[in-house]
Amino acid sequence: MPAQPTHEIIEGLSRPQPSISPKYFYDSKGSRLFEQITRLPEYYPTRTEQAILARHAAEIARRVGPGRIVIEPGAGNCEKARVLCRAIGASRYVAVDISAEFLTEAAQRLRDEMPQLQVHAVGGDLTQEIVLPEDLPRAHRLVYYPGSSIGNFDRPQALDVLVRMRRLIDHDGALLIGVDLRKEVSVLEPAYDDAAGVTAAFNLNALDHVNRLVGSDFHLHQWRHRAFFNHEASRIEMHLEAKTDVDVHWPGGGRHFAPGERIHTESSYKYDIEGFAHLLHAAGFHHSVAWTDERRWFAVVLATP
């Protein structure tokens, strides 16, 4: 999180098209809700990606080779890395996350479980420069970016993030990245608007988090969760929509929302494999291999310079 989240949040809320960055979903309650989302019947990405990784683990391991230094931006609970590091016989693992405390605990658990793996925890995120441990060798690195987190960024931002990843590795490095693919709206929309209302709670929780960060007075019951596929932009959009006239105050200001007015909280871009390979190419990853599931809902891509 930046040093001054208050500024960024108020600026976003004050625009004609108000928005809150999706990074504000992830306070401790939001992180718990997200873990619940990954287990929902409608939310296919997590389990589809895991199935692809499990199915092709041997081939991935063969292609990347043993002794890799795995760097994972947005590592969170380090769950996914444990599986990968085992499968490929990694030598070191560098977990990077904005929530440094959460990360330190997760890193310690991983050390206890895999004593042969050297584990480092680093605070930071991909929209800024990541500062890696000084003694970390440059050779034989593998950047791991699962979960289709790249989908949160629009094209120029996604390109920028991929360029930053490219700079983390040398010519012998690689990127293993999960990408959610374009598919029928009847599958996409329920994944972001589930029957149990977990995604709605996750979206609304951003208002609670914002209240705590900026001292605003959003009342959650005045807002409803909206999620729909924007075909032109090829992205799921999540919004919070005012149910009635809403007046929100924060120190030094505030704003009025008319009934039906929306705060944009997240975009989740859906790619096709060819388009994503293009983006990778533009970022300096000139070779890529993609694995996908039978329904072609999700892709795991190994990209190299």
Ligand code: AVJ
């Ligand atoms: C963590 C960004 C991959 O876009 O699917 C899930 C976040 N938002 N349900 C996604 C999310 C609502 C998720 N990413």
